[in-house]
Amino acid sequence: MSEDVEARLLSIVESIRELPPSQRRRLVRRLRISGLLGPMECLTDRGRLQIAPALAYRPPSSPEEEADVPPPAASTLVRPEPDEPQTPEAAIAPAQPDYRTPVSGKVVVGSPAEKSPASPHEMAPLPGQAPEQPIVIIFDGGSRGNPGQGYGSYALRWPGASQQIVRLRFGDKVTNNEAEYDTLIAALEAVLQRLADNRARPHTARLDIRGDSALVINQVLGEWECKEPRLKVRCERVRSLLKRFGQWTLTHHRREKSVDVLGH
Secondary structure (H helix, E strand, O other), X not given: OOHHHHHHHHHHHHHHHOOOHHHHHHHHHHHHHHOOEOOOOEEOOOOEEOOHHHHOOOOOOOHHHHHOOOOOOOOOOOOOOOOOOOOHHHHOOOOOOXXXXXXXXXXXXXXOOOEOOOOOOOOOOOOOOOXXXXXXXXXXXXXXXXXXXXXXXXXXXXXXXXXXXXXXXXXXXXXXXXXXXXXXXXXXXXXXXXXXXXXXXXXXXXXXXXXXXXXXXXXXXXXXXXXXXXXXXXXXXXXXXXXXXXXEEEEEOOXXXXXXXXXX
């Protein structure tokens, strides 16, 4: 390989190092589609370019560089991708065996098989990959009596498919906050199961989660302390589920937003 070609390749590597994580993720997908990306190198017509290390996350090297990256909002947390990929089977294994969501009834409105109009900006996911666009979850829960008959609903917006709404019942002696947590847990478990059904690895998925429960969102994010034992076990379950995804955001929105989507 001539010095000129080698210099060009090194310049490409340095350019990749400067890309933000989101653009690096898209580059990896394009290289895999073209068949150029191997486990540790990018194949070229003139040789092999050691490119994988440049595609990994690189923390800011200076305060000025860090200032260029806008921080997330206070009610939103972005979870980076884990270092070790997980198999679909491992992804749905219970992380808290002593707690299971007490769902006593479920009604599904809409079928995941229904397709939404195709967008020219969306690519079909590669084998083993989740959709490139975020999977949206909107959740809400409550209780008739507090404590009393618990209920909840979540909307699931899967890229390339029509919106699906799932309505849940949780039995008696459930508080509003417990129903909010249980609805979010059920939604996360449903996404993991669907990824497993599609043979997609959860660490390739991105979630956009929204709800009107300030308590649930702030406790999961660690902004508020969670002392009540019945809520604490649920909070830990949510956190353990979120750790299985590559990226996620958890955002608080107004009550009217939940009512518009879920009807309650």
